[in-house]
Amino acid sequence: MSAEVQVTAAYFEKPGKENTQRTFELARKRAEELGIETILVASTRGETGVRACETFRGYDVVVVTHSTGFQEPDHQELTEENRAAIEAAGGKILTCQHAFGGVGRAVRKKLGTYELEELIAYTLRIFGEGLKVAVEITLMAADAGLVRTDEPCIAIAGTGKGADTAVVLKPANAQAFFDLKVHEVLCKPRLG
Numbered sequence: 001m002s003a004e005v006q007v008t009a010a011y012f013e014k015p016g017k018e019n020t021q022r023t024f025e026l027a028r029k030r031a032e033e034l035g036i037e038t039i040l041v042a043s044t045r046g047e048t049g050v051r052a053c054e055t056f057r058g059y060d061v062v063v064v065t066h067s068t069g070f071q072e073p074d075h076q077e078l079t080e081e082n083r084a085a086i087e088a089a090g091g092k093i094l095t096c097q098h099a100f101g102g103v104g105r106a107v108r109k110k111l112g113t114y115e116l117e118e119l120i121a122y123t124l125r126i127f128g129e130g131l132k133v134a135v136e137i138t139l140m141a142a143d144a145g146l147v148r149t150d151e152p153c154i155a156i157a158g159t160g161k162g163a164d165t166a167v168v169l170k171p172a173n174a175q176a177f178f179d180l181k182v183h184e185v186l187c188k189p190r191l192g
Contacts, residue, residue, distance in 0.1 A: 007030070007184050007186070009184075009185050009186060009187060009188075010022065010026055010186070010187040011187070011188060011189070011190040012164055012187065012188070012189045012190065013189075013190060014189065015128070015129070015130070015158070015159035015160070015164050015189035016158070016159060016160060016161065016162060016164060016189075017048075017158065017160070017161040017162025017163070017164075018162070019158075019162065019163065019164040019187070019189070020048060020051065020158070020162040020163045020164070021051075022187070023156060023158075023163040023164055023165065023166050023186075023187055024051065024052065024055040024056070024156070024163065025055075026166055026186045026187050027039065027154050027156055027166040027186055027187075028055060028056060030154065030166075030168060030184070030186050031056075031059065031154055034152065034168065036151075036152055036153060036154055036168070037059055037060050037151075038059070038060045038062065038147050038148070038151070038153040038154070039052065039056045039059050039060070039061050039062070039153065039154050039156065040062050040064060040134075040137050040138060040141050040147060040153055040154070040155040040156065041061065041062070041063055041064070041137075041155075041156045041157070041163065042063075042064050042133045042134070042137050042155075042156070042157040042158065042163075043063050043064070043065060043078070043082075044065065044066050044077050044078070044161075045077050045078060045079055045082060046063070046065070046078045046079050046081075046082025046083060046085070046086060047082060047161075047162075048158065048161075048162055048163055049061075049063035049065075049078075049082060049086045049091060049093075050082050050085045050086055050089070052091070052156065052163075053085070053086050053089035053090065053091040054089065057089070057090075060092075061086075061089075061090070061091040061092065062091070062092045062093075062094055062141050062146045062147065063086050063091050063092065063093050063094070064094045064095075064137040064140055064141060065077065065078045065093060065094065065095045066078075066095075066098075067095060067096060067097050067098055067101070067102075068095060070098075070101075076095065078093070078095070092146055094137075094140060094141055094144050094146055096140055096143070096144060097140075098136060098140070099117065099136045099137075099139035099140050099143070099174050100117045100118060100120055100121035100124075100132070100136050101117070101118070101121075102117070103115075104116065104117045104118050105118065120177075121136070124136075126191075127188070127191075128159065128165055128188045128189055128191055129157075129158075129159040129160075129165075130157040130158050130159050130163070130164050130165025130188055130189070131157070131165055131167065131182075131185070131188060132157075133157035133158070133165070134155035134156065134157040134165055134166070134167050134169070135155070135167075135169070135180065135182070137155055137157065138153065138155045138169055138171045138172075138180060139171075139172065139173065139174045139177065139180065140174075141153075141171065142171040142172060142173045142174075143173050143174050147171045148171065149170070149171045149172055149173060149176075149179070151170075151171075152168055152169065152170050152171075152183060153168075153169065153171055154166060154167070154168055154169075154186070155167055155169060159189060164187070164188065164189050165185075165187060165188040165189070166185075166186040166187050166188075167182050167183075167184060167185050167186060168182075168183045168184040168186065169181060169182045169183055170183065
């Protein structure tokens with residue numbers, strides 16, 4: 001019989017920002033237990049990123065934003081006020097092409113056909129939008145050199161606004177996607 005690790009996972013009845021504080025609490029507790037120092041968090045306008053920097057003081061916090069032009073050309077959704085607050089709290093900000101978007105999304109919009117990275121994104125969404133985003137921001141942070149691929153980290157994301165999903169994972173670069181491993185699901189919404 002092999003050894004086992006028991007980890008408590010929380011499953012929220014509904015997705016959304018009302019789960020943000022609890023998601024942070026669960027992630028912080030597990031980071032302390034495992035000695036994890038790097039916390040990745042998805043944040044569109046920056047409110048969740050600011051809260052993460054406050055909750056995870058003393059950790060290496062990387063806030064991953066939407067790419068510029070995601071909603072409209074040349075527009076960055078992260079507000080300057082939140083950018084300043086994240087940076088003042090010692091958080092790093094990553095803004096780059098989405099690992100599961102970019103050129104493949106352009107092909108879909110122009111030619112009406114899906115490319116491989118969007119198929120991967122849709123497959124990950126069967127576990128929840130937050131889990132898909134957590135995997136995606138981890139690839140992005142690894143490609144930017146903001147997270148090591150030989151140390152576990154915690155990735156936090158959500159469904160719409162706020163945070164409702166946290167996972168412990170081993171990062172990988174996008175070109176080594178299948179080396180990424182989700183070790184533990186700490187919390188996520190129940191789907192059904």
